[in-house]
Amino acid sequence: MHNLIEFITKQYHWLLFIFLEVVSVVLLFQYNNYQSSVWFTSANAVTGKIYEWSSAIESYLSLTHVNKELTLRNFHLERQLNQLSRLYGELTEDTTAAERAGLRILEQYSLVPAKVISNTIDRPDNLITIDKGRADGVETDMGVACGNGIVGIVYLVSEHYSIVMPVLNTHSRISCSIRKRGYFGYLKWNGGASDIAYVEDVPRHAHFKRGDWVETSGYSSIFPAGVLVGKIVEVYNSSDGLSYKLKVHLTTDFGNLRDVCVINDRTIAERAKLLEAARDSIRQNSGAAITK
Template sequence: MHNLIEFLAKYNHWFVFILLEVISFVLLFQYNSYQGSVWFSSANVVSGKIYEWNSEIEAFFSLSQVNEKLVLRNVYLEQQVRALSDSLTSKTQDSSYLRKSQMVLLQNYRLISAKVVSNSITKADNFITLDKGSADGVKKDMGVISGTGVVGIVYLVSTHYSIVIPVLNTKSNISCCIQGRDYFGYLHWTGGNSKMAYVDDIPRHAHFKLYDKIVTSGYSSVFPSGVLVGKIMHVYNSSDGLSYRLKIELSTDFGNLRDVCIIDNSLIQERIELFHAAQDSIKPKEE
């Protein structure tokens, strides 16, 4: 306390000077209209600049959240554009025109946006690492899509990361069908070209044509039906001659994959379990 009093006594003339300056400025700007308007304008400029800087800082730190929302919106818009394009190119007003768009379909599911941390396309068994994990609600066997189509299935999950088995993996096996025709088979990749894969086990009585679209069948608990996979580029006979093998041009560009969405498959799983329960309930009981 003694030191504080000594300090104030030593520099009291400076404190008096500052106080008088403040009082003089208040009187100057308060009772003189010109000086007051100058002060008001200058203060507005300074405060406006401060608010602008503050807004830019907040916007910078919220970019990650904005980007996540844009990824989700991009998926919806990509699917809507694709559905509208199919409708416009259709020459007949059949059920395909009234088919639910993929955007409406995906709105029924919770989508978790994620970024690709690492990715490979040149190996026989490629993997993709995403920056979302169990802390974000990601679980094993969830489907992963991009704005242009199917990517793969979640294989391993840690707290903040997850590993995906993409279509470009020889162990990948996704149930697909020909859009609008309901003939289904299984998507496989045999290595080599990252833009091509094959759909096996298409029945011989199936009717389709080149460039028909291949979509997910919805028969598994991973993907809803109707998510784009690719289009038919060539048709082969199976090795046993009992079915067709379709060569597919994949709609997803795995070499330029950055942002994806993980599908919360709880609703799909619930539907599949209900279907199996209904099947079990109508099976004849053994005597």
């Protein structure tokens, strides 16, 4: 103890210098958005590697639980596929038609498997970092899903990492529909619980009930139709009384999110080009009408 006190007494000026340097660096990055975004973004290569190592350790420790969930889900999906194939074959007397139709639909999509290396669920602007980037074919505005349902949309891409804006972000808006009902609205998270979100702007004439499933509508160029979102647990009137607001229990467990897939729709570019051409045509026709 005497030696420690003597050491501190002799070296106190260096210790004080190091302490003040640490405090100044912390204050610099905490209260200056530019420096913070440049050095501490989770897309940064160094920070990304640290997150990746940490995630790898956590992922290894939770493999037993994850494998159990995957096994159960694969079992249920296989049962549903077999039942649908059997029913379709009985109706059409063609047992291979369902398989061919499914393959044709899947041909337009390619999936990029990725691992979550950084994730938050307790902030209004939650973001997720995954270990795939531009070099792996990931681009902004691609959809991201996991085995249990929807995750979010790719927001920012670097060479080897990507930032995903999840459903649990107050700026997220995703087009959804009620399964087998056809009515759609927009999925929005208002903060709070990580397993609850809301589908807003559902028309008043819509017919549905609690317990119905909500899935992606396919009306956007980001997600294909049918990606699971969650189950309706409550129904409210909107603030203006002109539509419904649905409380949805999300199927994705964002607190235990490890493996995801980035959805690359090969038809997005073609559809976006066609939509832009239509908008240009409308603008030109409107201008011509005003001129006349």
